Amino acid sequence: MVRNEQSRVARWxxxxxxxxxxxxxxxxxxxxxxxxxxxxSGDALFRRHLIGLAIGLVPLAAAWLIDxxxxxxxxxxxxxxxxxxxxxxxxxxxxxxxKGATSWLQVGGFRLFQPSEPAKLVTIxxxxxxxxxxxxxxxxxxxxxxxxxxxxxxxxLILLQPDLGTGLVFVAITLxxxxxxxxxxxxxxxxxxxxxxxxxxxxxxxxxETYQKNRLLVFVDPSLDPKGAGYNLAQSKIAIGSGGLKxxxxxxxxxxxxxxxxxxxxxxxxxVVGEELGFAGAVVLLGLYLVLLITALEIAAQSHDLFGxxxxxxxxxxxxxxxxxxxxxxxxLMPITGIPLPFMSFGSSFMVTNLAGVGMLxxxxxxxxGA
Amino acid sequence: MPNFRQDxxxxxxxxxxxxxxxxxxxxxxxxSMQVLSGDDYAALADNNRVREISVxxxxxxxxxxxxxxxxxxxxxxxxxxxxxxxDDDELLMRLSTVLAMPVEEIRERVSSVKEEALRxxxxxxxxxxxxxxxxAEHEAEFPGVEVQVLAVREYPQGSLAAHVLGYTGEVSxxxxxxxxxxxxxxxxxxxxxxAERQFExxxxxxxxxxxxxxxxxxxxxxxxxxxxxxxxxxxxxTLDVNVQRVAxxxxxxxxxxAHRDEFPNAxxxxxxxxxxxxxxxxxxASLPTYDPKVFLGGxxxxxxxxxxxxxxxxxxxxxxxxxxxxxxxxxKAFTGLAGLTHGVTGEWSGYYCPGKWTxxxxxxxxxxxKRTGHRGxxxxxxxxDSCDTxxxxxxxxxYKQKDEKLQKYASQWGYGSRLGIDLPGEVxxxxxxxxxxxxxxxxxxxxxxxxxxxxxNLSIGxxxxxxxxxxxxxxxxxxxxxxxxxxPHVLKEVLDSKGEAVKSVETEVAFTPQVSAEHLAIMRRAxxxxxxxxxxxxxxxxxxxxxxxxxxxxxxxxxDDYAWFTAYAPADEPRYAxxxxxxxxxxxxxxxxxxxxxxxxxxxxxxxxxxxxTDASR
Numbered sequence: 001m002v003r004n005e006q007s008r009v010a011r012w013x014x015x016x017x018x019x020x021x022x023x024x025x026x027x028x029x030x031x032x033x034x035x036x037x038x039x040x041s042g043d044a045l046f047r048r049h050l051i052g053l054a055i056g057l058v059p060l061a062a063a064w065l066i067d068x069x070x071x072x073x074x075x076x077x078x079x080x081x082x083x084x085x086x087x088x089x090x091x092x093x094x095x096x097x098x099k100g101a102t103s104w105l106q107v108g109g110f111r112l113f114q115p116s117e118p119a120k121l122v123t124i125x126x127x128x129x130x131x132x133x134x135x136x137x138x139x140x141x142x143x144x145x146x147x148x149x150x151x152x153x154x155x156x157l158i159l160l161q162p163d164l165g166t167g168l169v170f171v172a173i174t175l176x177x178x179x180x181x182x183x184x185x186x187x188x189x190x191x192x193x194x195x196x197x198x199x200x201x202x203x204x205x206x207x208x209e210t211y212q213k214n215r216l217l218v219f220v221d222p223s224l225d226p227k228g229a230g231y232n233l234a235q236s237k238i239a240i241g242s243g244g245l246k247x248x249x250x251x252x253x254x255x256x257x258x259x260x261x262x263x264x265x266x267x268x269x270x271x272v273v274g275e276e277l278g279f280a281g282a283v284v285l286l287g288l289y290l291v292l293l294i295t296a297l298e299i300a301a302q303s304h305d306l307f308g309x310x311x312x313x314x315x316x317x318x319x320x321x322x323x324x325x326x327x328x329x330x331x332x333l334m335p336i337t338g339i340p341l342p343f344m345s346f347g348s349s350f351m352v353t354n355l356a357g358v359g360m361l362x363x364x365x366x367x368x369x370g371a
Numbered sequence: 372m373p374n375f376r377q378d379x380x381x382x383x384x385x386x387x388x389x390x391x392x393x394x395x396x397x398x399x400x401x402x403s404m405q406v407l408s409g410d411d412y413a414a415l416a417d418n419n420r421v422r423e424i425s426v427x428x429x430x431x432x433x434x435x436x437x438x439x440x441x442x443x444x445x446x447x448x449x450x451x452x453x454x455x456x457x458d459d460d461e462l463l464m465r466l467s468t469v470l471a472m473p474v475e476e477i478r479e480r481v482s483s484v485k486e487e488a489l490r491x492x493x494x495x496x497x498x499x500x501x502x503x504x505x506x507a508e509h510e511a512e513f514p515g516v517e518v519q520v521l522a523v524r525e526y527p528q529g530s531l532a533a534h535v536l537g538y539t540g541e542v543s544x545x546x547x548x549x550x551x552x553x554x555x556x557x558x559x560x561x562x563x564x565x566a567e568r569q570f571e572x573x574x575x576x577x578x579x580x581x582x583x584x585x586x587x588x589x590x591x592x593x594x595x596x597x598x599x600x601x602x603x604x605x606x607x608x609t610l611d612v613n614v615q616r617v618a619x620x621x622x623x624x625x626x627x628x629a630h631r632d633e634f635p636n637a638x639x640x641x642x643x644x645x646x647x648x649x650x651x652x653x654x655x656a657s658l659p660t661y662d663p664k665v666f667l668g669g670x671x672x673x674x675x676x677x678x679x680x681x682x683x684x685x686x687x688x689x690x691x692x693x694x695x696x697x698x699x700x701x702x703k704a705f706t707g708l709a710g711l712t713h714g715v716t717g718e719w720s721g722y723y724c725p726g727k728w729t730x731x732x733x734x735x736x737x738x739x740x741k742r743t744g745h746r747g748x749x750x751x752x753x754x755x756d757s758c759d760t761x762x763x764x765x766x767x768x769x770y771k772q773k774d775e776k777l778q779k780y781a782s783q784w785g786y787g788s789r790l791g792i793d794l795p796g797e798v799x800x801x802x803x804x805x806x807x808x809x810x811x812x813x814x815x816x817x818x819x820x821x822x823x824x825x826x827x828n829l830s831i832g833x834x835x836x837x838x839x840x841x842x843x844x845x846x847x848x849x850x851x852x853x854x855x856x857x858x859p860h861v862l863k864e865v866l867d868s869k870g871e872a873v874k875s876v877e878t879e880v881a882f883t884p885q886v887s888a889e890h891l892a893i894m895r896r897a898x899x900x901x902x903x904x905x906x907x908x909x910x911x912x913x914x915x916x917x918x919x920x921x922x923x924x925x926x927x928x929x930x931d932d933y934a935w936f937t938a939y940a941p942a943d944e945p946r947y948a949x950x951x952x953x954x955x956x957x958x959x960x961x962x963x964x965x966x967x968x969x970x971x972x973x974x975x976x977x978x979x980x981x982x983x984x985t986d987a988s989r
Contacts, residue, residue: 136379176389180382238419241404241412254420259587279405286394286401293390301383309379313386324393331400 012064012366014299020291021343021358025053027285028269028344034250035265035272036346038257045265045346052348056355063359067367068311069304075129079153082122085115086157113349116158116166120173121356123154124314127174131181132307138183147178162209165337169321171195176317177310180300232268235260236330240274240282247278265346267338270330285344289323299365308364315357421595422585425556428576429522431603433536433566435612436653436863438870442536442567445525448503449668450495453515457482465512469505470495479672496523496668523667524560530662532615534689535608535655535794535861537565538666554578563666564687566608566861568795573865576603604873605866609651617973618642618654621966622951624981626658628965629934629956636931637962640953641690641840643859644970647848647939647948649878650857652792653974655841659686692797695837696952699923700757700959701937702781702832704850704894707754709780710765711890713772718893720750724760730767731823737763740924754897755905757922759831766830770823777826778804783884784846785856786838790881792859800842803835811835833926844950847937849884850898851919851945854891856882895919899942907936909984910964915977917942920967922959931955936963940971947974961985 032049036042071078088105089095095104105112130150134143151174158167175191239255248254253275255261264272273281293316300312319342326341328334340350404412433442450470456462457478467474472495480494503518524539542561546552551572555561561575562568579600584592622640629637644654665674678687688694710716726744728737739745739759745752753761769777782788787802801807805821812818828834841859849856858881864872898919902911906922920938927933934956939948949967956962961984972979 176386179386180379182379182382235419237404238412238415240401241408242416243405244409244413245406254584255416258420258584258592260416260419274401274405279401279409282401282405283398286398290390290394293394294387297383297387297390300386306379316386316390320390320393324397327397328400331397331404333396333400 012362014295014362014365016291017295017299017358017361017365020288020295021355024285024288024292024343027288028341029053030250031269031272031276031344032265032346034253034276035256035269037251038259039265048348049265049346049351052351053355055348056352059352059356060359060362063356064362064366066363068308068360068363069367071125072129072132072307075126078122078126078129079150082119082126082154083157085119085122086154086161088115089161113352116161116163117349117353118356119154119158120166120169120318121353121360123151123170124173124177124311124318124357124360126150127177127314128307128310131177131310132305134181136182136306138178138181139187144183144187147174147181147183163338165325165339168325168337169318169339172321173314173317176320177314180309180313181306232262233329233332233336235262236268236271237332239268239271240331243275243278243281245279247274247276247281250276252276266340267326267345268330269345270327270341273344274330286327289319289342293320296361299361299368302368303364304367304369308367311360312364315361318357319354420584420586422583422589422591424581424583426579426581426597426600427522427559428578428600429602430524430539430560431570431574431576432605433574434605434607434866435610435615436607436651437611438607439612440527441532441608441610441612443525443527444522446520447496447523447668448498448500448518449493449521450498450502450506451493451517451519452477452481454481454492456515462513462516466494466516469502470498476671476673480669493521493668496521521668524663526663528612528616530660530664531612531619532610532655533565533660533663534657534687534691535565535610535652536663537567537569537795538563538663539567540666541669564796565689565794566606569793570606570862570865573606574603577601602868604868605870606862607864607866607872608861609646609653609863610655610861611653611974614644614654614970614973615656617979618644618656618970619658619660621969621981622656622658622953624969625934625951625953625956625962625966628983629953629962632957632961634931634955634957634962636955637953637957638955639684639690640951640956640966641694642949642951642966642970643691643840643844644947644949644974645844645848645859647851647945648857650845650848650859650881651863652859652861653947654970655689655691655861657688657690659684661686689794689796690952690954691840692792692794693839695798695800695839696933696935696954697834697836697925697927698786698832698838698843699925699933699935700832701843701847701921701923701935701950702836702838703754703757703762703830704898704921705781705784705786705846706762706765706777706830706832707750707897708850708884708886708890708894709769709777710750711893712780712885712887713769713776715768715772716750716765718749718751718897722748722750722753722758722761722764724748724758726760728760728763730763731827735824737824737827751893751897751900754894754921755900757901757906762830763827766827767823769830770826775804777829778802780884781836783882784849785842785882786836786846788882790841790845790856790859792841793862793876797841798839800839801835801837803829808835832923840950840952843935843937843952844948845881847921847939847950848945848948849882850891850894851939851948853888854884854886855880856884895942898938902938902942906960907938907964908960910936910960910968910982912982912984914968914972916940916971916975918968918971919945920964922964924957924959927955932957934962935959936967938967938971940975947971949974 033046036045105115155167155170239261255275256264256272261271296312296316300309303309322339322342325334325339329336340347342354429444435441463474463477466477477494481492539560540563542555542559562571579598581597582595586592622642626637640658642656724739724745726739726742745758748758782802787800789797789799808821809819829836845856845859858879860876862876865874867873901907902918902920907920911918918938918940919942923935925933934953936959937950939945949970951963951967953962965982965984969979
């Protein structure tokens with residue numbers, strides 16, 4: 001019986017995935033420790049980071065144990081849950097506002113978590129259920145419109161918070177899943193066109209908050225405001241560039257330690273990696289992400305059914321976009337949005353969500369063909 | 372359903388490609404930033420965290436010829452206010468209360484001069500300790516207001532020799548553009564006038580600097596590197612504190628004396644004392660004077676305007692070298708030497724002074740100061756009694772001989788040229804000749820012709836001739852030392868940190884006039900008689916040394932007469948020459964003479980006593 005259990009775990013567990021996630025989490029912890037060491041409450045922050053990690057192991061295990069296929073019949077409840085998650089910060093007495101976005105859930109002044117984080121996973125499940133219904137053939141305008149309709153609800157609510165970055169994550173997730181779900185290439189062109197027009201309308205119609213517009217304008221020309229909105233970007237680039245090939249050494253980055261680098265344990269953790277560990281450290285990190293994503297892709301390909309593949313594709317899309325956005329903004333390739341770096345950044349809701357996502361991948365892997 | 376994997380194989384590949392593209396793009400970007408441009412970003416990072424603070428070099432001290440400090444340095448607590456505060460009325464009100472200064476004065480100090488906009492302005496020095504404590508305790512109510520230790524000039528002798536020493540102030544933008552001020556920064560203190568300005572490069576020293584690491588809020592974290600400043604060198608001047616003090620007091624007494632003598636407009640004067648052999652300036656005084664302390668920490672516009680107002684007689688001007696006066700009868704020595712040299716006169720040549728002299732025609736009479744006339748008089752006695760007629764005759768003879776011999780001769784002694792003293796602002800004076808007159812009156816054709824009266828006026832030091840007190844003293848020093856006009860100077864030595872001289876100023880001859888020993892001796896005998904029996908007799912009665920000199924009373928349009936006295940002593944072996952001028956002081960013998968007596972007494976180590984003299988001559 002014990003033997004049987006062990007072999008079952010061995011067959012269920014995807015060792016490359018678990019290893020690379022463990023390495024990423026370890027790497028992230030070292031960097032968070034380094035980034036927070038110079039702060040007044042640095043030790044407390046680092047402890048919170050480790051607690052977030054520990055908490056995250058629970059949903060990871062739970063998601064792994066639960067058979068993902070059971071979610072197929074839960075479309076209605078999941079849509080309701082998603083709406084509830086996203087609306088909850090807006091409920092008086094429950095929401096809390098930070099940096100212009102009402103994205104925290106709080107009870108009695110104590111911040112619990114950001115509901116938009118688990119909402120990403122719920123959205124992946126919803127989309128997987130909807131897209132899987134088309135059995136890999138998604139071509140008629142009606143079908144595309146149906147999928148988009150399911151995206152519209154969470155996206156619209158997120159943009160109302162307003163949280164542009166998280167909204168874009170939802171779009172990226174959906175696009176990646178539509179690709180695997182069999183949508184014809186021309187539809188991507190149509191969506192891109194609609195997107196561009198949409199952005200134009202948003203900019204013209206003054207729907208963006210001033211700080212969001214500033215971020216976009218500064219992305220185009222950082223010298224517009226070197227001490228204001230452009231400051232973060234400029235300081236981040238200086239930190240990464242000055243790391244050179246081998247970096248300043250762990251804990252020795254002047255940009256970070258002397259507080260030139262803002263949000264360095266959260267959104268700009270990659271800048272600390274770049275400054276302290278240099279190109280070498282950055283490439284090691286990108287390498288780890290490559291292993292993570294290829295492994296996830298392998299899991300998608302090995303899935304028992306299209307539903308599992310779609311879930312894996314959703315996670316791959318989510319992580320890929322977040323890496324692109326976070327590292328991209330740190331090096332000035334992308335506009336600045338508050339997207340953290342998966343498995344690296346400080347932030348419990350985010351960490352727990354990503355670890356739960358790993359659990360979902362393992363759930364798909366455990367039920368693969370021949371498992 | 373089992374075939375979905377086959378169907379979607381290409382799509383998995385597409386997703387994988389997206390992943391590779393994203394990671395590849397980031398890789399390329401990182402390569403470009405970190406490997407290719409890493410050094411540029413490293414420089415930017417250093418620029419972020421490293422601040423260089425310049426450390427001012429202590430300015431060199433200024434000492435008198437015996438090492439007595441005239442200008443030193445002292446630390447002071449200064450309150451500085453950011454330039455932006457000028458529009459913050461509430462902050463200015465609070466400051467006004469704390470500093471006990473009017474709001475408008477603070478505002479003016481903050482916004483004065485066209486300086487670098489961000490630089491904090493010093494509004495108060497010598498801040499009382501309770502004010503410093505109050506500002507420290509209420510930091511939040513005084514944003515940007517700082518108390519810092521500044522080094523400022525200290526004047527142990529008060530305003531003594533203020534004109535020679537000069538004052539310091541912040542370097543101006545115009546100066547920064549000049550080559551001499553390369554390496555200076557806005558806010559640096561530089562010499563503005565006098566010796567402070569003249570010897571700026573020696574006094575200034577080399578700034579040091581400190582490189583410190585700061586955090587994002589600008590707070591210092593640690594020192595990286597420090598290079599100590601190289602202090603400026605001390606300089607030793609030729610001035611003698613005691614002689615200088617006596618000179619200034621003598622001028623002040625002369626003004627009082629002039630007022631008593633019914634010359635109420637006497638408010639200004641100048642005095643110079645020289646070593647006749649070396650040209651060393653032992654004293655140089657100018658009245659009215661000013662207190663160089665008012666320039667510490669920046670002078671207010673109101674004070675500046677007051678110091679430059681006509682009513683205050685321009686106290687910043689060093690009249691000894693910057694003001695021009697008709698040399699009057701002091702010039703007769705040079706008219707006389709010109710006459711002797713050109714054979715126009717001799718020691719015992721005889722003249723007749725009727726009081727009213729009409730040689731140029733009845734319609735152009737000239738008068739001797741003694742309207743009753745000196746009657747029969749020799750050339751030598753003409754010097755002693757300062758008889759104008761004798762010199763009208765000599766001047767008229769020069770006019771008739773043409774060729775401007777008198778002007779050319781006087782120019783050989785340096786009249787009309789700068790002596791080249793090592794102080795800024797010296798003026799050249801004027802030796803009028805036909806060419807000058809034509810140019811000067813170019814717009815008035817009826818006045819451009821040189822007339823006999825012009826040469827006749829020149830011969831008694833009137834008309835258009837102008838000279839500085841320093842020129843008069845230097846030319847008399849030339850008579851005293853055997854016929855050389857030595858370049859006067861105030862710098863004696865530049866000292867190193869141990870007080871040893873690293874540079875000593877050499878004696879230089881500025882002018883070598885054509886004069887024979889025989890003619891000089893004639894003139895010196897006459898000048899001795901001026902003091903022993905002539906116009907200066909009363910001023911020097913009972914004086915403990917033999918003095919040779921000449922009185923002068925200059926006529927200036929619409930002003931009371933200006934009083935001159937110039938002399939050298941001891942007459943037999945001359946060591947010192949002095950010149951004293953009192954604007955609107957009346958007669959040379961009674962007003963300027965006693966002042967010169969006091970200065971000579973100080974120079975020769977004799978008791979300094981104030982005498983009251985009477986003299987109504989020139």
